[in-house]
Amino acid sequence: MELSMSGGALRTFTRCATCLARVGSDLVLQAHPAKLELHTLNSSRSAYASISLAREFFDDFRLSAPAAAASAPSSPPLQCSVLLKSVLSVLRTPTAALDRIAASLPHPDAPKLQLTLHCLNGVKKTYWISCSAEAEVQTLSLDRGSFSSHLTIRPRDLARLLSNFQSSLQELTVIATDPAAGLSNVGVDGEVEGKAVELRSYIDPTKDDCDTRLHTQLWIDPIEEFVEYVHSGDPVDVTFGVKELKAFLTFCEGCEVDILLFFQKAGEPVLLVPKFGLDDGSSSDFDATLVLATMLVSQLTDSNVAQQPANSAQHAEPRVSATPPPVPENVSNHTKIWSELSGSAPKSFEVNREKHTQKGRNANANALNDTSMLHSVNAPFKTPVADNANDPYPKSLQLNIANLSPDVVSDNPRSQHHPSNWVGADEEDDDEEEDEELFVQTTPHYMD
Amino acid sequence: MSSSTSGRDDDAPDLICQIDCVHGMVDALSSVRWKRHQDAVLELSEHGIVVIVEESGCLQAKVYLKRELFMEYEYAAEGRPRFGLSLGLLVDCLNTFSAPGHSSAVEIRYPGPDMQLLLKSVGSPDSCMYAEIRTRIPDTISWDYHFEHAANTQVTFTVKSAVLKESIEDLEWPGSSIQIQMQPDPPSVIFKGEGHGDLEIEFPYYANTELLIAFQCDQEIAYRYKYKFLRATTSNFPSSIMKENRGSKVSIGNGGMLKIQHLVSVARPGMQYFRNVAGGAQQPSRIAYIEFFVKPEEDENNMNDA
Numbered sequence: 001m002e003l004s005m006s007g008g009a010l011r012t013f014t015r016c017a018t019c020l021a022r023v024g025s026d027l028v029l030q031a032h033p034a035k036l037e038l039h040t041l042n043s044s045r046s047a048y049a050s051i052s053l054a055r056e057f058f059d060d061f062r063l064s065a066p067a068a069a070a071s072a073p074s075s076p077p078l079q080c081s082v083l084l085k086s087v088l089s090v091l092r093t094p095t096a097a098l099d100r101i102a103a104s105l106p107h108p109d110a111p112k113l114q115l116t117l118h119c120l121n122g123v124k125k126t127y128w129i130s131c132s133a134e135a136e137v138q139t140l141s142l143d144r145g146s147f148s149s150h151l152t153i154r155p156r157d158l159a160r161l162l163s164n165f166q167s168s169l170q171e172l173t174v175i176a177t178d179p180a181a182g183l184s185n186v187g188v189d190g191e192v193e194g195k196a197v198e199l200r201s202y203i204d205p206t207k208d209d210c211d212t213r214l215h216t217q218l219w220i221d222p223i224e225e226f227v228e229y230v231h232s233g234d235p236v237d238v239t240f241g242v243k244e245l246k247a248f249l250t251f252c253e254g255c256e257v258d259i260l261l262f263f264q265k266a267g268e269p270v271l272l273v274p275k276f277g278l279d280d281g282s283s284s285d286f287d288a289t290l291v292l293a294t295m296l297v298s299q300l301t302d303s304n305v306a307q308q309p310a311n312s313a314q315h316a317e318p319r320v321s322a323t324p325p326p327v328p329e330n331v332s333n334h335t336k337i338w339s340e341l342s343g344s345a346p347k348s349f350e351v352n353r354e355k356h357t358q359k360g361r362n363a364n365a366n367a368l369n370d371t372s373m374l375h376s377v378n379a380p381f382k383t384p385v386a387d388n389a390n391d392p393y394p395k396s397l398q399l400n401i402a403n404l405s406p407d408v409v410s411d412n413p414r415s416q417h418h419p420s421n422w423v424g425a426d427e428e429d430d431d432e433e434e435d436e437e438l439f440v441q442t443t444p445h446y447m448d
Numbered sequence: 449m450s451s452s453t454s455g456r457d458d459d460a461p462d463l464i465c466q467i468d469c470v471h472g473m474v475d476a477l478s479s480v481r482w483k484r485h486q487d488a489v490l491e492l493s494e495h496g497i498v499v500i501v502e503e504s505g506c507l508q509a510k511v512y513l514k515r516e517l518f519m520e521y522e523y524a525a526e527g528r529p530r531f532g533l534s535l536g537l538l539v540d541c542l543n544t545f546s547a548p549g550h551s552s553a554v555e556i557r558y559p560g561p562d563m564q565l566l567l568k569s570v571g572s573p574d575s576c577m578y579a580e581i582r583t584r585i586p587d588t589i590s591w592d593y594h595f596e597h598a599a600n601t602q603v604t605f606t607v608k609s610a611v612l613k614e615s616i617e618d619l620e621w622p623g624s625s626i627q628i629q630m631q632p633d634p635p636s637v638i639f640k641g642e643g644h645g646d647l648e649i650e651f652p653y654y655a656n657t658e659l660l661i662a663f664q665c666d667q668e669i670a671y672r673y674k675y676k677f678l679r680a681t682t683s684n685f686p687s688s689i690m691k692e693n694r695g696s697k698v699s700i701g702n703g704g705m706l707k708i709q710h711l712v713s714v715a716r717p718g719m720q721y722f723r724n725v726a727g728g729a730q731q732p733s734r735i736a737y738i739e740f741f742v743k744p745e746e747d748e749n750n751m752n753d754a
Contacts, residue, residue: 086645089621093614112646121611122656125618128646 001031001078004060006100012286013101014091015254016051021084022247023049023290026132029113030139031063031078031105040084041138046293047244048140057285059100064107078108081132090115090127097121140291142271147262149176149236151197152228152275155253161199161225162246166214171202172242173299174263177235179222195219197229200299202239227258227275236265239295248272248290266298462525463492465518466555466570470546472714473513475686476736477539479712480509482680488535489586490565492558494523501535505743507677512737517714519553529558531583533565541579545569559583603630603669604699605637606662607651609710610690612698613682615639615649619675622647625745626678629670630700635663637698641675661695671704671744681708681740688713704744712736 005013016038020027024040024047031037036058038051055061063078097119104114112128119125144150165172179196199218203210222229252259257274264270272290467473480486480501491498496514515521545567546552557566560580569577616639619626623643630637635653637660640646653660682696689712697709715734 086621089645092618121608122652122659123611123615124650124652124655125615126648126650130645 001036001064001105002060002062002102003036003058003104004100004102005058006098009057009059009285010098010101011095012057012255013053014095015251016053016286016288017084017087017091019247019251019288020049020051021088022250023047023244025084026081027084027087028081028138029079029105033063036061037139039138039140042244047241048138048289048291049244049248050140050289050291052287052289054285054287060102078105080105080108080110080113082113082129083132086127086129090117090129093117093119093125142262142269142289142291144262144271144273147264147271148233149231149264150228150260150262151176151222151226151230152258152260153226154258155249157225158249158259159253161218161220162242162249164218165199165201165216165242169201169203169214169216169242171204171239171295172245173200173202173237173239174198174261175200175235175237175300176231176263178232179229180232195221196231197222197226202295202299235300236263237299238263238266238268238270239297239299240270240292244290244292245272248288251288263294266294266300267296269293460524461557461559462523462529463497463558464520464522464555465497465515465557466520466553467517468519468553469715470542470552470554472712472734472736473517474539474542474546475688476511476513476712476714476738477535477542479684479686479689479710479738480511480740481535481539481684484536486535487532487587488538489530489532490583491528491530492523492525493528496521499535503677503680506674507680507743508741509680510739510741512739513714514736517734517736520555530586531558531563531565532586533581533583537581538565541567541581544579545577601664601666602699603665603667603701604662604697605630605651605660605664606695606697607637607660608658609682609685609694609696611651611659612696612708613685613690615651616678616682618649619647620679621645624675625672626675627670627672628698628700628706629668630665631668632665635660635665637663662697669700669704671700671706673706673742673744677742681742685710686712706740706742706744708740708742710738710740712738 017027020038020040024042026040028039029036030039034055036053038053039049041048099118099120102116102118104116106114110131112130115127115129117125117127162172175198177196177198197220199216199220201214201216203213203215220226249259252274255274257276260273260275262271262273269291272292274288276284477499480499483503486501486503489500489502491500494515496512496517499511499513500508501510502508515523542554545554553569553571555568555570557568558564560566562582564580564582567579567581569575619639619641621643622641622645625641627640628637629640637651639649641648651660653663689710692713694711696711699707699709701707713734714736
């Protein structure tokens with residue numbers, strides 16, 4: 001494979017590399033006749049980023065004959081895997097000083113990927129990056145049509161919303177309600193048009209510093225904040241990682257495109273893509289995808305039991321930890337469902353991926369292997385599903401943590417948080433009436 | 449030698465000199481700082497002051513402060529006195545004299561009553577800052593990295609200092625040993641580093657007329673140098689080198705000894721220039737010369753002729 005790019009494509013490429021480097025550590029390059037694909041998966045397997053660069057993106061893009069033949073549907077495409085850290089080292093030279101970059105992978109088994117930077121001042125820098133021995137092939141393609149809801153937001157606006165949260169926030173919950181749903185008891189003025197979307201910080205209550213961290217809730221009027229918002233029916237919530245979201249945000253901001261977020265419900269992955277304007281033809285030579293696993297546990301419960309599901313990072317096996325606090329009377333179907341599921345001994349595990357994955361893997365022999373293919377899972381409770389068109393996404397993507405041993409840790413099954421600290425639909429709480437700019441009304445009552 | 453027979457006053461210090469812009473001197477001396485603690489040897493002569501710094505017998509740096517840089521330069525020694533002191537101490541001390549808003553003219557005097565180096569601020573009638581730095585006899589005879597050009601001809605190139613610095617910084621990635629290769633046909637300079645990844649940086653002579661300002665090479669040669677020493681030659685440039693778009697001259701001499709020369713401007717731009725000591729009407733050149741010498745690694749792959 002030989003390719004060469006210059007000008008604006010260089011800047012985009014650098015942006016791609018920076019974004020991918022914030023998600024994972026290994027970059028898999030796959031060369032198809034019509035495009036080059038760059039994939040990465042983060043270490044806890046909860047985020048998958050993929051960027052596709054069409055042939056037109058490059059000044060020159062050639063696959064040598066055997067490689068081109070190799071990309072027949074039956075055989076795997078030309079691919080190699082390199083460290084993103086090395087790619088970033090190559091891209092240290094400021095783009096403004098570059099005339100063009102050429103890349104070359106002479107044959108599929110080449111031990112090194114060659115990148116040549118031609119600088120405007122005449123200097124020529126040639127890098128050879130070692131290819132990793134085994135290229136773990138992950139291709140994940142989700143059908144956008146399979147998502148029931150989506151929203152489009154400008155990166156600038158999303159950055160502004162995120163700035164309300166503690167910068168070290170790791171997970172974020174997006175609660176989406178139907179803006180058309182009748183909202184009887186919303187606020188003092190009884191406005192029907194409420195803030196249909198809520199952003200909520202997700203803090204793992206089992207961690208020691210849970211109570212010292214900033215908890216934030218943001219209610220949003222989709223009409224004001226989003227370019228587009230499509231959601232109907234029951235409220236859904238999705239909780240996913242912020243670090244990768246921010247990486248994608250920076251990427252879209254640099255490319256000057258809006259962010260399109262597809263979601264379905266808790267536990268199912270969310271899909272983020274750049275929304276290229278219909279009249280913006282120049283943007284069609286590349287595309288990007290970010291798939292984030294979401295927590296299986298829904299945050300949508302009555303406020304008094306809001307702590308309960310937050311205690312557990314639930315896995316495909318629906319075991320919810322924590323003793324259920326008293327359930328109020330006006331429970332919706334949602335709450336009912338969650339209460340039924342709870343009842344097993346409280347156990348504490350960290351939602352936080354990195355450390356968690358380590359612990360999990362040590363604790364259990366069934367742990368996901370680093371080298372295992374994405375779609376072959378050692379999970380005993382879910383049938384491994386092959387990566388085929390019928391199943392748009394492998395279930396294992398949800399399993400950001402391996403199956404942990406069922407040891408009971410009774411330390412801190414519940415947050416020390418007093419329920420009334422958590423602003424919710426509790427009408428008796430006077431704090432609700434405080435006229436803070438973004439906290440005007442509570443989330444429309446989505447129960448019942 | 450008794451004072452009665454000699455016409456000279458034996459008590460006169462070897463050197464009294466005054467520099468008007470301490471900041472510039474600090475810049476020049478800082479460019480040879482690559483470690484926290486470095487011992488320097490100062491050599492005084494009628495031509496100026498030379499500051500010599502050395503590391504592990506493989507790297508040597510010299511800063512030449514010609515007498516023309518000084519507002520005044522009274523040299524009264526016989527021979528060339530040499531003494532050692534801590535470079536960091538000297539630079540930090542000089543820095544304290546260059547407070548903003550004050551005239552930063554400093555008088556340097558050697559030796560003091562106890563062989564110290566004496567510094568005194570001048571120019572301000574109301575106050576005076578005074579410093580003494582203890583000196584010592586240099587431990588080792590700093591051997592002159594005898595630099596000889598190869599056989600008949602020089603092998604040298606001159607490139608923008610900023611480009612050289614950037615290239616050396618890029619070479620941090622591959623590994624600890626860098627090969628510098630020069631070839632006459634096509635004329636180019638190639639830096640190579642190998643490690644967990646490989647990097648080759650080439651300065652082709654014909655790529656851009658402004659890249660290699662000068663280039664001279666008759667035969668292909670290549671030598672390896674330790675990265676950390678190469679790095680030391682460019683890591684502490686003052687920013688004025690980049691702003692003034694200066695060039696650095698790189699030469700490879702007999703046996704592969706690498707010599708890198710930089711120019712550091714000692715005067716602040718816009719500063720009033722004083723007439724030089726010689727009384728010439730011309731503006732004196734306000735440049736300090738910095739020289740680095742790097743010994744090559746013992747390498748069996750030398751491509752050059754013995």
